[in-house]
Amino acid sequence: MAIVRLTDIVTTMKDKWTYGDKFFGYTEEFNDNHNTQYPALLVTPPDSVYPELTPRNGWEEYSFEVYFSDLYNRTEQQNESIEQRWDNLQDLANEWLDMFLKHYMGTQAHKTTISYLMDGSLTIERKKEVANDQLLQLKMNFGFRIFSKCFAPVSNYPNQISGLTSWLRADSNVTFSIPTKKVSAIGDGSGNANGVAQADKELQPLRYTYGGGALDKTMFTFDSDALVSENNFTTNGTTAQEFTIFEVSKINAVSQSVFGYFEFSTGAYIEIGLNSTGHYTGYVSDGTTLLTKSAGAAVIGEYHIGCLRKQNKSIFVDYISGTFSSNLTDYDAAFDTAVSFENEKFRIGCTQESDGLIPPAAINTRFLDGHFQEVIIYDRKLSDSEMEKVVDYLNKKYRIY
Secondary structure: OOOOOHHHHHHHHHHHOOOOOEEEOOHHHHHOOOOOOOOEEEEOOOEEEOOOOEOOEOEEEEEEEEEEEEEOOHHHHHHOOHHHHHHHHHHHHHHHHHHHHHHOOOEEOOEEOOEEEOOOOOEEEEEEEEOOOOEEEEEEEEEEEEEOOOOOOOOOOHHHOOOEEEEEEOOOOEEEOOOOOEEEEEOOOOOOOOOEEOOOHHHOOEEEOOOOOHHHOOEEEEEOOOEEEEEEOOOEOOOOOEEEEEEEEEEOOOOEEEEEEEOOOOOOEEEEEEOOOOEEEEEEEOOOOEEEEEEEEEOOOOOEEEEEEEEOOEEEEEEEEOOOEEEEEEEOOOOOOOOOOOOOEEEEOOEEEEOOOOOOOEEEEOOOEEEEEEEEEEOOOOOHHHHHHHHHHHHHHHOOO
16 A cells, blocks of 8 residues: 655645645745735645554544635626635635545555545635735635555664664764754764764765755755764675675765775775766775776766675675666676775765875865765675665655655
């Protein structure tokens, strides 16, 4: 059965009103707007309850208050009676309600959707001379019941899969300044104290809880910023050097990195980001031999779930977004599996490379211009089925596809 959220319901309500402007908010905000195209729709934020909580009962009952408004100034009064204007407005309101209810009958995204207008809940009140624009208005109240949440434990979480070493989320365990929004640290949700931090205020990303992240979830904006792990990167085994890295972000320009690891002494590195042509790319180098694969299309400015897995002499690069998905593999027999990736810290928001000077030094480069929401790291290559579970968790949270 399809699970429907309030944002879906409000979007559908707006889509079905095609006669004038449509708003979601409060009557005070609506009355203050004098550039409205009428007839207009206003849906106010509803109350809702879960009347019966059982493991597989996720019905949610909404109490909606919807306003339909139209002008009725002196010019309109000379050409149309008030009762006729009200009747015409009610015809539009009834048609809108019918189209809204029909939208949730049958299937949504190939899943059955069950919803209905609650018995005896529909009331309509007629109002006149509303606000400064002298509006005629219908106030419609109704109860709407729809399946919005399955309370059975069907979700998979990263910490239910073995090998989790770091779990970094923009919406959890974050240290930041309220006035400046600057982020100084993210605590590790894996329980291993493998968080990231940045003491330099000039390199701290900004935290936003609204307006931009995937599904409007909390995000960080990066612009020449970097968060550095508190501990060295962790892999599994002295020869296999396995790992899996998931990330959710939006990268706004070419040649930028979401995740980076660089060991100056050997030249070994790990990098995830966009290459010079805007293709999502994973890189793993032992300092001499490079394993790399790129997604099949340019993906600039797109929210996505990315995954880089390494095992022995192979890497696996997965990219999933709302527009397409890509699954690629690279193998090179010359890759040195004895090279360690546990001697340096990793970075979020950039990678590192040698500055080429004498004496040489490691410098931050390919800074992320974009949004970051989550990174999950395992010290082994997850199987395809395990990867799908983590991707499912991320997609349920961010609705990437």
